[in-house]
Amino acid sequence: MSEPTKFILSENDLPKRWYNINADMPVPPNPVLHPGTLEPVTPDFLSVLFPMELIMQEVSTDQYIDIPEEIQEVYKLYRPTPLLRARRLEKALGTPAHIYYKYEGASPVGSHKPNTAIAQAFYNKAAGTKALTTETGAGQWGSALAFAGALFDIAVEVFMVKVSYEQKPYRRILMETYGAEVFASPSPRTQYGAALLKENPDSPGSLGIAISEAVEAAASSEGKKKYSLGSVLGHVLMHQSIIGEEALKQMDLAGEYPDVVISCIGGGSNFAGIAYPFLRHNLKDGKKTRLLAVEPEAAPSLTQGTFAFDYGDTAKMAPIVKMHTLGHSFVPAPIHAGGLRYHGMAPSLCALYDAGYIEAVAVPQVATFEAAVQFARTEGILPAPESAHAIRTAIDEALDAKEKGDKRVILFNLSGHGHFDLAAYEAYHTGKLKDYQYPRKEVETALADLPQVSMPA
Numbered sequence: 452m453s454e455p456t457k458f459i460l461s462e463n464d465l466p467k468r469w470y471n472i473n474a475d476m477p478v479p480p481n482p483v484l485h486p487g488t489l490e491p492v493t494p495d496f497l498s499v500l501f502p503m504e505l506i507m508q509e510v511s512t513d514q515y516i517d518i519p520e521e522i523q524e525v526y527k528l529y530r531p532t533p534l535l536r537a538r539r540l541e542k543a544l545g546t547p548a549h550i551y552y553k554y555e556g557a558s559p560v561g562s563h564k565p566n567t568a569i570a571q572a573f574y575n576k577a578a579g580t581k582a583l584t585t586e587t588g589a590g591q592w593g594s595a596l597a598f599a600g601a602l603f604d605i606a607v608e609v610f611m612v613k614v615s616y617e618q619k620p621y622r623r624i625l626m627e628t629y630g631a632e633v634f635a636s637p638s639p640r641t642q643y644g645a646a647l648l649k650e651n652p653d654s655p656g657s658l659g660i661a662i663s664e665a666v667e668a669a670a671s672s673e674g675k676k677k678y679s680l681g682s683v684l685g686h687v688l689m690h691q692s693i694i695g696e697e698a699l700k701q702m703d704l705a706g707e708y709p710d711v712v713i714s715c716i717g718g719g720s721n722f723a724g725i726a727y728p729f730l731r732h733n734l735k736d737g738k739k740t741r742l743l744a745v746e747p748e749a750a751p752s753l754t755q756g757t758f759a760f761d762y763g764d765t766a767k768m769a770p771i772v773k774m775h776t777l778g779h780s781f782v783p784a785p786i787h788a789g790g791l792r793y794h795g796m797a798p799s800l801c802a803l804y805d806a807g808y809i810e811a812v813a814v815p816q817v818a819t820f821e822a823a824v825q826f827a828r829t830e831g832i833l834p835a836p837e838s839a840h841a842i843r844t845a846i847d848e849a850l851d852a853k854e855k856g857d858k859r860v861i862l863f864n865l866s867g868h869g870h871f872d873l874a875a876y877e878a879y880h881t882g883k884l885k886d887y888q889y890p891r892k893e894v895e896t897a898l899a900d901l902p903q904v905s906m907p908a
């Protein structure tokens with residue numbers, strides 16, 4: 452009998468609880484600070500931006516939080532997502548390693564982002580929110596929130612980084628199809644955007660700027676609109692834990708347990724989503740799975756950033772958190788993995804990296820696309836440029852296992868498909884894609900601008 456390729460769970464196997472890393476953090480948390488006073492934030496400040504239920508999740512130390520039935524019902528549109536064994540890729544590499552991948556591109560919008568968008572829309576609806584504002588880079592997160600807004604009947608305003616808005620119209624059209632309004636950021640719609648445009652009408656925008664605009668739009672709405680963030684925050688990472696909880700059951704079906712779990716990192720949510728449930732077993736049950744985060748060389752927050760308090764956005768309106776940062780004013784090079792162009796990283800992930808519980812590596816753009824194309828030609832799925840970072844590293848691990856004659860079990864998260872990223876693939880095919888070295892000088896300049904926070908060590 453031939454060996455199975457797909458490991459599929461039924462709807463009844465859908466996890467009923469999210470996993471909250473706060474309960475098991477082996478290192479103490481750092482406070483979240485108000486961007487104006489530099490003092491710890493109060494729920495009052497956060498409640499301007501978020502509904503109370505999400506604020507409570509952010510600070511909760513319960514190990515598990517029940518997934519409301521209404522959310523489970525929507526998850527069933529695409530969850531549980533499949534886990535596959537990449538047998539053809541293994542064969543092409545001639546590796547003794549077993550490579551598994553969890554496919555989050557199976558969601559309606561093509562990435563893991565709806566796992567939290569659906570939850571955030573649900574809790575906002577329950578709190579009476581009429582409209583949500585958000586930012587998006589290449590458009591995956593904006594599409595997810597637009598989709599969730601349509602399901603829960605909440606208006607969605609998306610500030611889309613201008614360079615992507617102009618270069619990638621199809622994601623914008625998808626968001627508009629779901630009923631969202633999309634603005635090129637910087638936009639004249641907010642005071643911050645208007646001021647930036649006055650200074651530089653041709654500004655290409657950045658994620659940090661788009662976040663500032665979305666935060667301003669919510670904060671100045673007199674309570675009518677709330678803000679929604681697609682990564683970085685604790686509740687977002689927790690909603691994504693459903694990926695790892697499913698993967699644990701699916702690895703069990705496959706009769707194996709991963710030696711290494713790999714995922715790309717922008718703000719850290721899909722990495723945390725797949726890795727934290729395995730980390731729980733490392734911390735509680737003596738497992739020794741390596742947890743490996745992959746970032747682009749052009750925005751290497753973990754491997755090159757400074758572990759310090761910094762603003763989450765460019766205009767200094769969002770809360771300050773302790774994270775590995777390249778500086779809130781740093782604008783990364785225009786790599787095609789728009790979702791990885793962020794200056795900072797989720798605080799829990801940074802604390803775990805700092806304490807040695809997870810590893811990180813930075814990879815260059817061209818080698819990342821080489822891996823993406825090899826994956827497409829063997830496994831058939833065209834990966835999102837972000838997800839291709841995980842594939843690059845999974846292939847490198849498999850080749851290392853080959854060299855060492857080691858039957859390593861590798862699991863990576865394929866966080867999304869790349870059907871809207873074909874221009875990037877064309878640039879690769881025509882030799883126009885280039886690598887961007889680590890921009891040491893720009894980062895040094897940006898780091899000089901960190902907030903001066905005095906905290907007991």
Ligand SMILES: Cc1ncc(COP(=O)(O)O)c(C=O)c1O
Pocket residue numbers: 562563588591592681682683715716717718719720721722789790791835837838866867868
């Ligand atoms: C397909 C895909 N993968 C990964 C990411 C990175 O985000 P995060 O680190 O929050 O998972 C993004 C962000 O937009 C994305 O679109």
